[in-house]
Amino acid sequence: MNRRRRPTIRDVAEKAGVSIATVSKYVNGQQSFSQAVEDKLRDAIDALGYSQNALARAMVTGRTTAIGLAVMDLANPHYSNVVKGANRVALANGYNLFVVDMEESIAAVRPLLEALAPRTDGLIVSARIPNDVTDWLAELDKPVAFLGQPERDDVLTVGTDSVQVAALLAQYLVRQGFKRFGYVGYSRASSNADRLRGLRRVLEPAGVELLVFDVDEPTNEAGERAVARVLLRPDRPDVIIGWNDLVAIGMMNEARSLGFKVPDDVAFAGIDNIPISRYVTPPLTTVDVCSQATGEVVMKKIIAMIEDKPQPTGLTLEPALIIRESTQRQFT
Amino acid sequence: MNRRRRPTIRDVAEKAGVSIATVSKYVNGQQSFSQAVEDKLRDAIDALGYSQNALARAMVTGRTTAIGLAVMDLANPHYSNVVKGANRVALANGYNLFVVDMEESIAAVRPLLEALAPRTDGLIVSARIPNDVTDWLAELDKPVAFLGQPERDDVLTVGTDSVQVAALLAQYLVRQGFKRFGYVGYSRASSNADRLRGLRRVLEPAGVELLVFDVDEPTNEAGERAVARVLLRPDRPDVIIGWNDLVAIGMMNEARSLGFKVPDDVAFAGIDNIPISRYVTPPLTTVDVCSQATGEVVMKKIIAMIEDKPQPTGLTLEPALIIRESTQRQFT
DNA sequence: AAATTGAAGTTAAACGTTTTCCTAAAAATG
DNA sequence: CATTTTTAGGAAAACGTTTAACTTCAATTT
Numbered sequence: 001m002n003r004r005r006r007p008t009i010r011d012v013a014e015k016a017g018v019s020i021a022t023v024s025k026y027v028n029g030q031q032s033f034s035q036a037v038e039d040k041l042r043d044a045i046d047a048l049g050y051s052q053n054a055l056a057r058a059m060v061t062g063r064t065t066a067i068g069l070a071v072m073d074l075a076n077p078h079y080s081n082v083v084k085g086a087n088r089v090a091l092a093n094g095y096n097l098f099v100v101d102m103e104e105s106i107a108a109v110r111p112l113l114e115a116l117a118p119r120t121d122g123l124i125v126s127a128r129i130p131n132d133v134t135d136w137l138a139e140l141d142k143p144v145a146f147l148g149q150p151e152r153d154d155v156l157t158v159g160t161d162s163v164q165v166a167a168l169l170a171q172y173l174v175r176q177g178f179k180r181f182g183y184v185g186y187s188r189a190s191s192n193a194d195r196l197r198g199l200r201r202v203l204e205p206a207g208v209e210l211l212v213f214d215v216d217e218p219t220n221e222a223g224e225r226a227v228a229r230v231l232l233r234p235d236r237p238d239v240i241i242g243w244n245d246l247v248a249i250g251m252m253n254e255a256r257s258l259g260f261k262v263p264d265d266v267a268f269a270g271i272d273n274i275p276i277s278r279y280v281t282p283p284l285t286t287v288d289v290c291s292q293a294t295g296e297v298v299m300k301k302i303i304a305m306i307e308d309k310p311q312p313t314g315l316t317l318e319p320a321l322i323i324r325e326s327t328q329r330q331f332t
Numbered sequence: 333m334n335r336r337r338r339p340t341i342r343d344v345a346e347k348a349g350v351s352i353a354t355v356s357k358y359v360n361g362q363q364s365f366s367q368a369v370e371d372k373l374r375d376a377i378d379a380l381g382y383s384q385n386a387l388a389r390a391m392v393t394g395r396t397t398a399i400g401l402a403v404m405d406l407a408n409p410h411y412s413n414v415v416k417g418a419n420r421v422a423l424a425n426g427y428n429l430f431v432v433d434m435e436e437s438i439a440a441v442r443p444l445l446e447a448l449a450p451r452t453d454g455l456i457v458s459a460r461i462p463n464d465v466t467d468w469l470a471e472l473d474k475p476v477a478f479l480g481q482p483e484r485d486d487v488l489t490v491g492t493d494s495v496q497v498a499a500l501l502a503q504y505l506v507r508q509g510f511k512r513f514g515y516v517g518y519s520r521a522s523s524n525a526d527r528l529r530g531l532r533r534v535l536e537p538a539g540v541e542l543l544v545f546d547v548d549e550p551t552n553e554a555g556e557r558a559v560a561r562v563l564l565r566p567d568r569p570d571v572i573i574g575w576n577d578l579v580a581i582g583m584m585n586e587a588r589s590l591g592f593k594v595p596d597d598v599a600f601a602g603i604d605n606i607p608i609s610r611y612v613t614p615p616l617t618t619v620d621v622c623s624q625a626t627g628e629v630v631m632k633k634i635i636a637m638i639e640d641k642p643q644p645t646g647l648t649l650e651p652a653l654i655i656r657e658s659t660q661r662q663f664t
Numbered sequence: 665a666a667a668t669t670g671a672a673g674t675t676a677a678a679c680g681t682t683t684t685c686c687t688a689a690a691a692a693t694g
Numbered sequence: 695c696a697t698t699t700t701t702a703g704g705a706a707a708a709c710g711t712t713t714a715a716c717t718t719c720a721a722t723t724t
Contacts, residue, residue, distance in 0.1 A: 053450045056710035059679045080407045098430040115428045118385045281613030388680035391709045
């Protein structure tokens with residue numbers, strides 16, 4: 001490796017024949033300069049190809065103009081959309097967004113965040129993480145926000161209410177006339193319990209049955225593997241709700257290849273409203289959890305916090321039912 | 333904001349009654365210590381909740397143990413998979429991976445990379461970027477790798493050969509018996525030209541016609557919007573190749589809702605083999621471009637470069653044809 | 665014309681680490 | 695027991711910036 005050292009402010013100063021302070025002020029545009037100095041600086045800078053070292057700058061200013069976002073799994077389009085929303089707002093406000101993927105591994109999150117924290121002005125964590133980590137974060141000298149967590153009074157939280165999301169979907173399905181519900185959840189996610197609560201809150205008063213199953217990872221493949229267990233029961237559900245759209249799509253696909261007609265033999269619904277849900281056959285009914293808006297809102301809030309405008313700690317977005325053909329059955 | 337300063341090495345040193353050099357050596361495990369000092373240090377550190385400031389560390393060591401990856405669009409599952417592969421290898425080798433999304437905007441890439449460069453030990457750029465930026469990167473004091481670029485002799489490049497990818501697909505389709513080809517490309521991507529070359533190389537000798545169309549962004553929606561133009565032509569193609577799976581899926585979906593039977597009226601094929609292609613109806617024929625392997629390989633290479641093991645500059649992976657129902661037509 | 669103000673630049677400390685020498689004491693050697 | 699070697703720990707410089715405080719010197723005011 002022919003590893004050339006990057007030119008520093010010192011090199012520029014020397015070449016231009018001024019002090020490093022002057023260079024600093026020039027690149028940050030903090031003062032006016034005589035024509036002569038300005039020319040020399042401009043020339044020196046692009047002769048050397050100088051650009052500021054963000055690290056050194058961050059050290060002394062204490063500001064990085066970067067924000068960190070840790071997500072559970074970038075392969076899940078829900079998170080991609082959160083990132084999209086957040087990124088757009090960050091860039092528009094002069095911040096960089098650094099995304100890290102925790103690979104659905106709650107254990108590894110602490111070192112990841114410890115690495116990320118000093119490099120950023122604020123942290124967004126899109127996952128339920130252990131309490132000791134949450135506490136460590138809350139004690140940090142940086143604004144922190146959580147996504148998909150229940151509200152806490154000491155940290156900013158943005159997202160939809162899991163109970164409400166599940167209830168909304170259940171309500172619609174009950175009204176459609178479905179009688180036997182299956183829920184294929186992901187018990188490792190802590191909001192799974194909230195979703196179950198939401199379902200039960202609607203289904204119990206309506207007197208409909210709920211069978212609960214579990215999946216070991218929130219993916220298409222897991223859905224595929226899981227669905228046979230559900231369909232082969234004597235009291236087979238007439239509608240199956242997946243932990244998220246990925247799981248629902250996997251289940252729906254496998255059900256069809258097992259010869260079930262969707263939605264006539266069995267209906268499917270998901271949660272998240274990822275873009276692809278519109279393109280599967282039949283198009284998937286789901287609940288929009290405002291993925292992109294979540295990213296946008298949390299980024300706006302955290303930037304406001306960084307810039308010292310006080311902010312409310314919690315913010316709940318309104319989920320929206322997205323009705324598509326996967327649940328449009330004619331009941332006779 | 334009740335902004336507590338993070339405890340520094342100095343705080344720890346004072347609390348433990350030793351010098352900061354000792355603390356540094358302790359946290360980096362570079363020396364043995366007397367029992368007394370070791371106890372005091374351990375206690376002080378977790379009493380204060382101290383953790384190293386990666387910024388300061390990076391300043392003096394010149395190493396960040398982080399690698400930056402800039403992708404065109406995180407919402408595209410192809411890139412998500414690249415990230416997945418890269419992340420896994422990075423973590424396994426003690427590096428952090430910071431991902432930034434350039435939002436399909438070539439213009440904004442330079443400042444993004446300038447921000448990323450000093451914070452990382454190496455940079456991976458998953459996009460064709462303007463030559464001046466490429467040159468700037470190549471002159472940097474860091475290992476740099478490109479994805480999806482044609483090979484260059486001065487920088488590391490990993491990926492499949494676009495010409496070969498297109499040719500592979502065309503070959504199979506010709507052999508299937510398709511006679512009129514449509515290609516809906518994305519001319520803003522510079523590998524579009526390579527793919528066209530690959531198609532022509534196969535189609536011209538075979539004497540089959542090729543109609544070329546263009547899409548203004550590589551998404552489902554753009555595919556949807558584009559397909560009518562193709563289908564309404566008097567010399568309608570009997571097979572349509574999309575710039576990538578996303579475009580192909582959008583087109584296929586819209587074609588079906590316009591009443592076309594796939595693959596009997598018109599067949600579709602994509603490129604990338606994103607996970608969802610298996611789940612659409614009919615399942616999509618495509619070419620696997622080794623998304624995840626690309627991420628893994630490039631990360632291994634760049635880590636080797638960082639750690640000063642010399643590496644070859646270019647590496648081409650073998651694409652694989654994935655045959656599914658979207659092109660399985662019975663020719664009579 | 666003397667005094668005041670303002671503009672353009674400079675000096676030096678600071679940010680939180682690591683690391684190269686040093687020193688002093690302890691342990692090993694003869 | 696005197697000498698040498700090893701070990702545990704410390705002092706201070708360095709990394710590339712920003713910024714507060716200061717100096718000049720020219721322009722304005724009285």
